[in-house]
Amino acid sequence: MLRIGVVGAGGMGNVHTRHWKNMPDVELKFFELDPARAEAFASTHGLSPATSYDELLNWADAVDVCLPTDAHHSVTLKAIAAGRHVLCEKPMALNVAQCAEMLEAAEKAGVVLMPAQVVRYFPDFKKAHELVAGGAVGNPVTARTRRGGKAPVGSAGWFQDASRSGGVLLDLAVHDFDWLRWTLGEVRFVTSRSVRLTNPGALEGKPGDYALTTLEFESGAIAHVEATWLDPSGFRTTIEVCGDKGMIEFDSRKTPTVRRHTEENTQLESPMLPVDDPYYNQGRAFVETCTGAREAPVTALDGLRAVAIARAAIESCQTLQTVSPSRS
């Protein structure tokens, strides 16, 4: 039995907890700062809250950090100092220096630190990776990804505060930066432009941003990555990878599935079993890594490298230069 303490009872705390509850070898508690959110979460999931983070740490074997990104570094370091394993939502932290500190602390303490780069567990992205790795397109030379929808808000509006979320490149594009690095190898150069960062004042007083990033890989492959928080039509992801023997493509709007459209949103209602769910599979990978049943499928170094690419993209938007991601 693994005792998991969920920290943060917002959007991702709820998603993760739904899946933890389907695992018979997991016991759960949670801690949430906001009393109203804590109460709602307790009643939704039938769990009693810890009254402090220290109380949660005393009880838990592992901590699931589902907090706004600016809190990942300090809360993770405290868990590691207490000898607890950590699953940390993406992006692993706000910058490379914070990620490096977390990685080193986990290695020193001998605990698992797994960044929740959940796109690796999405069935279509996993299959696309396996196809490219298995030679289905031959030598991959170009890739295009697109991800985004409306601007997220989050508790106290933290997503739209770049000092807390890192903006669209760190919060959103980090998914594709990780997937592309996993699939095509290390990135040498990053060139990026964003409406908000490249043209200060362009979105004054409005939420959202759009960024277009070019990645040049050590292999010679080139990818361009679109990330948007300015698309009112709802969430969408696409992938395209071309090689000398063929091409694969995926578009989340074209995948056969059942869609439900309402005034508020569009929901995919495909009949996915809990065991097919990427968040469930990410949770299983974490539990099995903590119990020594497998190697971590996504490492803290993977989390750091994805943040390094995002940070290079942000710097490129601001300086109009091409930037090499930090390799520390």
Ligand SMILES: NC(=O)c1ccc[n+]([C@@H]2O[C@H](COP(=O)([O-])OP(=O)(O)OC[C@H]3O[C@@H](n4cnc5c(N)ncnc54)[C@H](O)[C@@H]3O)[C@@H](O)[C@H]2O)c1
């Ligand atoms: N993988 C994905 O698909 C995905 C999707 C959305 C968000 N995220 C990531 O998940 C993380 C959390 O995002 P979210 O959407 O759940 O945010 P959220 O704002 O919905 O939830 C955060 C919760 O943490 C609570 N909180 C803040 N500081 C706290 C503290 N020190 N101790 C205890 N509780 C605290 C807030 O009150 C809030 O309830 C972010 O890093 C975000 O980038 C990942």
